[in-house]
Amino acid sequence: MSVVMSRTGPAWQGAVDAVRAWRPLLSVEALAVAASLFFALTANTAFWRAVAAGGAMPWRLAVAAFVMVFAGHALLLGALLARPWAKPLLALLVVVTAAASFYTQAYGVYLDADMLLGTLHTEWAESRELLTPGLAWHLLVFAGLPCLLLGRIRLVRRAPARALLVRAGFLAAMAALLAAGAAFGFKDLSALVRNHREVRYLVTPANYVYGLGQLAFAGAATGDTPLQVVAPDARRVAPAVARRPRLLVMVVGETVRADHWGLNGYARQTTPRLARRSLVNFGDVQACGSSTEVSLPCMFSPYGRRDYDAARIRGSQSVLHVLDRVGVDVRWRDNQTGCKGVCRGLRYETVSPDADPALCDGLHCLDGMLLRDLPLQPDAGGGDRVVVLHMLGNHGPSYFQRYPPAFRRFLPACETAELGDCSGEQIVNAYDNALLYTDHVLDGLIDRLETVDGFDTALLYVADHGESLGESGLYLHGVPWPVAPREQLQVPMVLWFGPGFADGAGIDTACVQRRATRPASHDDLFSTLLGLFDVQAAARDPAHDLLAPCRRGIPG
Structure with missing residues (x-):
């Protein structure tokens, strides 16, 4: 050549x-x-x-x-x-x-x-x-x-x-x-x-x-300034009769949209285990924001979306700090990217990504790890307790990595983070499989709570925000709140009472079922959580306490 x-x-x-x-x-x-x-x-x-x-x-x-x-x-x-x-x-x-x-x-x-x-x-x-x-x-x-x-x-x-x-x-x-x-x-x-x-x-x-x-x-x-005290007048109201200590496990879901939640009437039953239980499902719940960074601090704040001020919320204590201050044992367990300041200074632990090869891959763990060694027994001194579990949930785009193989039920499922390489059906299938696993984890948690000795138990599950799955060309979440689509702002919420909790708190569960048919929002969580532990404060707003109309002596 x-x-x-x-x-x-x-x-x-x-x-x-x-x-x-x-x-x-x-x-x-x-x-x-x-x-x-x-x-x-x-x-x-x-x-x-x-x-x-x-x-x-x-x-x-x-x-x-x-x-x-x-x-x-x-x-x-x-x-x-x-x-x-x-x-x-x-x-x-x-x-x-x-x-x-x-x-x-x-x-x-x-x-x-x-x-x-x-x-x-x-x-x-x-x-x-x-x-x-x-x-x-x-x-x-x-x-x-x-x-x-x-x-x-x-x-x-x-x-x-x-x-x-x-x-x-x-x-x-x-x-x-x-x-x-x-x-x-x-x-x-x-x-x-x-x-x-x-x-x-x-x-x-x-x-x-x-x-x-x-x-x-x-x-x-803002810098590293101390958090502003919230509800400085907060105090516990002594019950009329002696009661057992209360344990509330609050599960913060991740990226779960309300219209794919089986209990809300979705065409697919993505919550088959929870559907068999006696619990309260809130079918119309609006999130504080369309991202964890916004919603998590907002949902635990007294200001919420109705008085939204990001700097004020991030610079102030959360409802967990108020509960801790009045003597409730507060603990946070995380399988996500932290509590965004909500639990600053409180008892905190995170799931180790290599804790168990069966549930972890060295980078992240399935949410089943959150149930490992849960602190469900009272301390020697007794007293009420709140345990917050922060799930990995349905965080995208790798929905297929949020559940074990046994939950690959809706097929074919998208099994890549390149959502553009998958059809709309494949993306939805993977997303819904992850919901099946969340249903499984919550059901297993309720099984544990039913057998707890020494506490009256309850569970509250609510997602931080929803998710877009291709509607209007949008995927994932994080669209600014004023223009965010419904898919990113409407979230599921479930409340379960164990034996003795509702009676001890004077709560009419039939009334709560009726209340659950009305609109609710993250703004209601601050006052509802204070009410569950008999905390009085000027910042506690009865209009935003979901259970206030259903307590004994108050018309429902």
Whole structure:
């Protein structure tokens, strides 16, 4: 085989030499323009789909939106980039933006501050499931190649005064262009923002840069300050007659949507074991938020969604602190990513990911591990107790890893974290199999509680938020609460009373069954939990105590 030779060597050698010699000289402002065009064209597919969701995109809206996305990012980069750190910072932004755009496109993720906070608090076992081959290819194309090109660029040097003047002019020009784009498509843009406020969380990388700024500011404002005391006047009300100590096991479910809960009338019986028991099922329950990071602190707070203030909630004690302060033994056992501050300073333990090879794979454990060695016997001093079990539940996208093989009943099931590789039926099958396992775990827990000696026992199960399974192109959860779909906000809740608990607390269970047919929410948990342990406080609101109308002497 012959090789075509030139005077200086093989024919391809010239092309190699040309690539090696390619070292374009750009100003930081030109680099910001190039990067902004790149982001607008490659990182915002989910945004453009959302803008065009109603059909053909009006041309004025298309032009205005593109100009604003481009100019907004150019303005942002113009403010962030300076010659000494322009290339490394931009390389970091390119990599993170490529990852962010993959998740917004693949799962319909909205990157607001709450979603970013949850991401930052995600543990390796959970985040590992999201590191898929699809992500690797996406990063290779949309981060690897641009970073190689970025490495070849040389940046113009300017005298400080001239650099400052040029940068000020650039920022002014981009601000003017941004304003012009807004004015050009004002009518269509205002309608879009009014009807679909959530689309702003899809503009990448502005979405996560702004969200991280919010988190940094909130972190600087709150710091490590002590939690504000909640219900300082809380006190136990002595019972009229002597009673046995009470044990409540509260199970916080993960990512369970109400319309797939068998007890709520779902076409499939995903709760066959619980359906055979005498318990109270609340069929219309709204969550505080669409993510664990929001819902968990909110559901244990006196403020809830009706007075929602994230900083106030995170900076204050939870109902568990109130119970602990009045003498209830409070314990938290976790099979998730922690209690998000709800149990700060209280007794806490987490399930070890390698505790039992039958239930654990070294990264996470099935929820059956939560029942191992439960503290169900009273201490020498007696007294009431609350044990909170925080489940892994139906956390996606790897639903197939949330249950053992014996619960592969709905087939074929999606058995990959790449949900785009599965049909809608396969995704739902895997999700519903995980619900069957939750039903099994709860049923086994009730079996244990029925045999406890020394306590009157009860169980309260409620999920923190729901899940999207492909509806409207959305997967997983975390859409901002004001625009979150019903699938992410409606959750199941179940209450079971063991022998003696309802009678000892003066609760009419028939009345509770009637109350369970009315709407309820996470906002009701704070006052209901205080009521279960006879705690009086000004913060306890009878209107939000689900059992108040059903206590002896009060009309139901």
